Amino acid sequence: xxxxxxxxxxxxxxxxxxxxxxxxxxxxxxxxxxxxxxxxxxxxxxxxxxxxxxxxxxxxxxxxxxxxxxxxxxxxxxxxxxxxxxxxxxxxxxxxxxxxxxxxxxxxxxxxxxxxxxxxxxxxxxxxxxxxxxxxxxxxxxxxxxxxxxxxxxxxxxxxxxxxxxxxxxxxxxxxxxxxxxxxxxxxxxxxxxxxxxxxxxxxxxxxxxxxxxxxxxxxxxxxxxxxxxxxxxxxxxxxxxxxxxxxxxxxxxxxxxxxxxxxxxxxxxxxxxxxxxxxxxxxxxxxxxxxxxxxxxxxxxxxxxxxxxxxxxxxxxxxxxxxxxxxxxxxxxxxxxxxxxxxxxxxxxxxxxxxxxxxxxxxxxxxxxxxxxxxxxxxxxxxxxxxxxxxxxxxxxxxxxxxxxxxxxxxxxxxxxxxxxxxxxxxxxxxxxxxxxxxxxxxxxxxxxxxxxxxxxxxxxxxxxxxxxxxxxxxxxxxxxxxxxxxxxxxxxxxxxxxxxxxxxxxxxxxxxxxxxxxxxxxxxxxxxxxxxxxxxxxxx
Amino acid sequence: xxxxxxxxxxxxxxxxxxxxxxxxxxxxxxxxxxxxxxxxxxxxxxxxxxxxxxxxxxxxxxxxxxxxxxxxxxxxxxxxxxxxxxxxxxxxxxxxxxxxxxxxxxxxxxxxxxxxxxxxxxxxxxxxxxxxxxxxxxxxxxxxxxxxxxxxxxxxxxxxxxxxxxxxxxxxxxxxxxxxxxxxxxxxxxxxxxxxxxxxxxxxxx
Numbered sequence: 001x002x003x004x005x006x007x008x009x010x011x012x013x014x015x016x017x018x019x020x021x022x023x024x025x026x027x028x029x030x031x032x033x034x035x036x037x038x039x040x041x042x043x044x045x046x047x048x049x050x051x052x053x054x055x056x057x058x059x060x061x062x063x064x065x066x067x068x069x070x071x072x073x074x075x076x077x078x079x080x081x082x083x084x085x086x087x088x089x090x091x092x093x094x095x096x097x098x099x100x101x102x103x104x105x106x107x108x109x110x111x112x113x114x115x116x117x118x119x120x121x122x123x124x125x126x127x128x129x130x131x132x133x134x135x136x137x138x139x140x141x142x143x144x145x146x147x148x149x150x151x152x153x154x155x156x157x158x159x160x161x162x163x164x165x166x167x168x169x170x171x172x173x174x175x176x177x178x179x180x181x182x183x184x185x186x187x188x189x190x191x192x193x194x195x196x197x198x199x200x201x202x203x204x205x206x207x208x209x210x211x212x213x214x215x216x217x218x219x220x221x222x223x224x225x226x227x228x229x230x231x232x233x234x235x236x237x238x239x240x241x242x243x244x245x246x247x248x249x250x251x252x253x254x255x256x257x258x259x260x261x262x263x264x265x266x267x268x269x270x271x272x273x274x275x276x277x278x279x280x281x282x283x284x285x286x287x288x289x290x291x292x293x294x295x296x297x298x299x300x301x302x303x304x305x306x307x308x309x310x311x312x313x314x315x316x317x318x319x320x321x322x323x324x325x326x327x328x329x330x331x332x333x334x335x336x337x338x339x340x341x342x343x344x345x346x347x348x349x350x351x352x353x354x355x356x357x358x359x360x361x362x363x364x365x366x367x368x369x370x371x372x373x374x375x376x377x378x379x380x381x382x383x384x385x386x387x388x389x390x391x392x393x394x395x396x397x398x399x400x401x402x403x404x405x406x407x408x409x410x411x412x413x414x415x416x417x418x419x420x421x422x423x424x425x426x427x428x429x430x431x432x433x434x435x436x437x438x439x440x441x442x443x444x445x446x447x448x449x450x451x452x453x454x455x456x457x458x459x460x461x462x463x464x465x466x467x468x469x470x471x472x473x474x475x476x477x478x479x480x481x482x483x484x485x486x487x488x489x490x491x492x493x494x495x496x497x498x499x500x501x502x503x504x505x506x507x508x509x510x511x512x513x514x515x516x517x518x519x520x521x522x523x524x525x526x527x528x529x530x531x532x533x534x535x536x537x538x539x540x541x542x
Numbered sequence: 543x544x545x546x547x548x549x550x551x552x553x554x555x556x557x558x559x560x561x562x563x564x565x566x567x568x569x570x571x572x573x574x575x576x577x578x579x580x581x582x583x584x585x586x587x588x589x590x591x592x593x594x595x596x597x598x599x600x601x602x603x604x605x606x607x608x609x610x611x612x613x614x615x616x617x618x619x620x621x622x623x624x625x626x627x628x629x630x631x632x633x634x635x636x637x638x639x640x641x642x643x644x645x646x647x648x649x650x651x652x653x654x655x656x657x658x659x660x661x662x663x664x665x666x667x668x669x670x671x672x673x674x675x676x677x678x679x680x681x682x683x684x685x686x687x688x689x690x691x692x693x694x695x696x697x698x699x700x701x702x703x704x705x706x707x708x709x710x711x712x713x714x715x716x717x718x719x720x721x722x723x724x725x726x727x728x729x730x731x732x733x734x735x736x737x738x739x740x741x742x743x744x745x746x747x748x
Contacts, residue, residue, distance in 0.1 A: 018577060022574060172563060172564060175560070176563055177560070179559040179560040179563065180556055180560040181552065181556075183553065183555070184553065185556070228583070232577055235573070235577050236574055239573065242566070243567060243571070246566055250559070259551075261550075
């Protein structure tokens with residue numbers, strides 16, 4: 001028996017179960033509704049449910065696209081990998097760079113909102129009352145998460161699983177009791193008729209609603225560690241899509257038709273509807289679910305105690321997934337020569353990509369400083385009013401978050417279309433429905449209609465974002481432009497093609513991906529498809 | 543609409559939506575947690591079911607000839623994982639020159655040590671264990687009889703003691719039990735650092 005002298009390269013352990021895979025996604029997407037609900041209610045008012053419905057339809061398309069791609073290409077890297085494979089290196093870079101923006105915002109936005117939820121139990125942490133204390137706690141959380149990730153301590157899948165399970169049960173209870181005891185269908189209709197927003201506000205609300213659905217790529221990032229990814233990921237993704245959609249639509253409808261358990265009045269003593277507390281006071285926007293839960297008859301008294309804690313923990317996990325995810329995406333992009341190899345460097349002592357973690361955490365801290373500045377320095381506030389339409393910190397982060405997500409997802413749809421055309425031989429265990437069969441370069445391909453619809457939907461949200469978000473339309477494209485300049489310099493330095501892609505052996509890579517994933521039947525099918533295609537081409541030539 | 547006093551009114555629409563939400567979330571998660579099995583998974587599941595059948599009742603055999611102490615920890619972990627019944631059996635072979643119930647103080651004391659150690663390992667892993675010392679003319683027959691009586695699924699044997707080497711590679715008693723048992727037999731032969739297999743490199747130098 002021959003023995004190899006080289007030590008085999010260690011591979012990621014496939015230990016993520018169906019619930020583990022679901023909770024990876026849920027700990028990211030599930031937390032979004034805690035952030036997004038208040039913002040959407042503040043802007044879209046009586047049409048909040050419509051804003052969530054539109055964003056939800058687009059989200060379903062995004063979810064289906066990710067499901068197909070992650071099940072077909074179960075590798076870490078997520079959207080940037082799919083786009084790189086479907087459209088080429090430079091587009092893969094743009095998609096990955098946009099996701100990196102989202103992940104850095106994820107760190108700050110969710111740490112910020114985690115403190116907002118905690119302020120429900122510790123009022124000293126309310127931003128408008130003690131902005132410095134609020135800022136210092138958020139700053140401490142971000143630095144703490146950065147250090148934790150550097151030394152290798154990360155949230156375990158088991159912990160994610162427990163928190164996700166508690167949250168699913170808790171949110172289901174809030175909604176069920178809320179609809180049972182406090183929902184008035186007439187009030188919902190009345191609110192929709194009387195408080196329908198302007199077109200501008202509806203566009204803004206819709207672009208904010210999409211942030212409630214960001215984070216699906218977490219499932220595909222964990223694909224390399226998921227057991228039987230081609231079979232499990234479609235299920236967990238679809239379950240995540242449905243669960244989050246149910247929650248988002250239910251929350252928005254309940255919030256508009258909720259008869260508060262405790263009467264709410266404004267400063268003049270006039271009775272208010274529940275949703276009106278969000279445009280009135282921006283401090284409420286960061287803790288909407290906790291405030292809603294507290295207004296549910298009977299159950300609310302109990303929920304008021306634990307929902308802020310549960311929300312804060314879920315948001316903190318999501319914030320941590322931002323630190324972890326940004327370093328992982330940068331690592332994957334670096335492996336594909338889209339970013340300098342610096343980001344692939346692993347710390348000797350802790351065996352973590354420490355440079356990536358610190359670099360992107362530093363960007364998150366800059367974003368935090370920018371977002372907190374108006375509250376910390378009243379003088380700066382006047383500058384923001386003059387140049388940035390007076391947006392507050394949370395809205396600034398949400399602006400950029402929506403921009404990054406919409407940009408990245410737009411490219412993912414294009415990447416899916418590209419992969420359907422360029423790589424029709426890869427077996428797709430899950431395929432988005434509604435396809436048009438056609439021939440492309442001698443192969444039979446299924447053109448995905450839903451991807452086109454999804455692209456139009458998410459692209460329109462990107463346009464809404466650019467139209468309505470004063471800061472987002474400046475800083476989002478600036479981020480992309482700076483990244484592109486750095487990319488071109490790097491590629492030139494490495495003597496790699498600037499606008500074209502470097503050479504890839506996708507056939508061997510795909511076979512290896514399926515083998516490593518343990519999807520042996522799919523690997524056989526892929527090899528058989530390749531053989532049949534080669535024979536057809538050979539017969540055609542002769 | 544049902545009024546409970548105060549501001550609580552249950553509407554049909556609200557109750558229906560609440561029911562739908564609970565059903566939809568429950569059904570979605572249930573569907574997610576029960577994915578279809580692949581060919582590889584079916585093979586793995588079959589092997590696991592086979593393991594359950596294999597280790598429903600375990601006997602770990604000790605005797606003056608057979609040293610199963612190094613197999614005891616493995617047997618306990620198996621029994622714990624599969625919730626099997628575990629029996630540690632010490633067989634004292636009584637020579638034909640003595641009556642069947644002859645007092646054999648030294649062997650009985652050795653049996654107490656072996657079974658005491660077995661109990662300690664089992665207690666340490668929170669596994670219920672029965673211990674039994676029996677005297678018999680033939681170790682092989684005694685083990686097979688007990689296995690039949692307790693309907694054992696698996697007999698676990700260690701390797702033989704070097705001092706009692708009888709010429710058969712595994713020890714004659716071990717080979718006979720393995721050949722005649724009606725259930726599965728697991729034989730743990732100590733490797734490089736044990737007493738049966740010699741280190742080839744050290745042999746060549748001597």
